Amino acid sequence: MAGRIRVSGLAGELAAEFAGTMVLLLFGAGVVAQVVAGGGLTNPPGGLGNHDSIAWAWGLGVTLGVYVAARLSGAHLNPAVTLSLAAFKGFPWHKVAPYALAQTLGAFVAALLVRWNYTEVLGRFDPGHTFKTQIVFSTLPGNGSTTFGVHEWGAFRDQVMGTAILLILVLAVTDLLNTPPGANLAPFVIGLIVVAIGMGWGTNAGYAINPARDFGPRLASYLTGYRTAWRDQWGNLYFWVPIVAPLIGGLVGAAFYQWVVGRFLPEVEPEPPGQVPLPDRH
Secondary structure (H helix, E strand, C coil): CCCCCCCCCHHHHHHHHHHHHHHHHHHHHHHHHHHHHHHHCCCCCCCCCCHHHHHHHHHHHHHHHHHHHHHHHCCCCCHHHHHHHHHHCCCCHHHHHHHHHHHHHHHHHHHHHHHHHCHHHHHHHCCCCCHHHHCCCCCCHHHHCCCCCCCHHHHHHHHHHHHHHHHHHHHHHHCCCCCCCCCCCHHHHHHHHHHHHHHHCCCCCCCCCCHHHHHHHHHHHHHCCCCCCCECCCCCECCCHHHHHHHHHHHHHHHHHHHHCHHHCCCCCCCCCCCCCCCCCC
């Protein structure tokens, strides 16, 4: 096609992962900025959304990010997904680190854009750039609350479990030997998975379930004035939790799916010689 640059191979895949993760975070970080900072300035407070609107915007961000990237890279958008696919689905190991870097960079750029766009609102609601608005960019145990009593190890447990749930369901939805959604609806269903996790597993650690989603924006916030970005509200070094725990949880979830469901699914049957494959055949 005239005017289109044809990019193939790893460069195109990394570009897609960068763009898809950026789209995800533009909606994800953007909605939290709107609800937390913008809503904190309305009279009465809370006039620009609530937890449900955050969950839905994150899920829609995932859906839209997957549609952006799926054709070129498969739209992992998450190092935990990439690592799990390498461990259990034959994804090339040499691509794991480049994918993770592209995903993190996409999240970082998106967070910078959200930080820039919401400069005035964030500054008015939280002039000191404290934990009140740090959650716009990165997660905290108990979403920054000191009344929930959740510390880093409780959040670690939560992130292992939440990411395991994510990988079980993502593998189920994308497994052609199972019952995958038709008519290119898999991205929409994956978005609904994230909505459900947000609504059911958001209290203890903000459902990062994605190292790139947390570390990229955390770095962006640190570079733009959030000096406590690496710690939690208790003063503990926290940034490692939403990196390490999702990677472990993803492997746990992928292993569970493979051993409990995947190995019992029927094998692909070859087409009879001389026949054209039909749409309803694997």
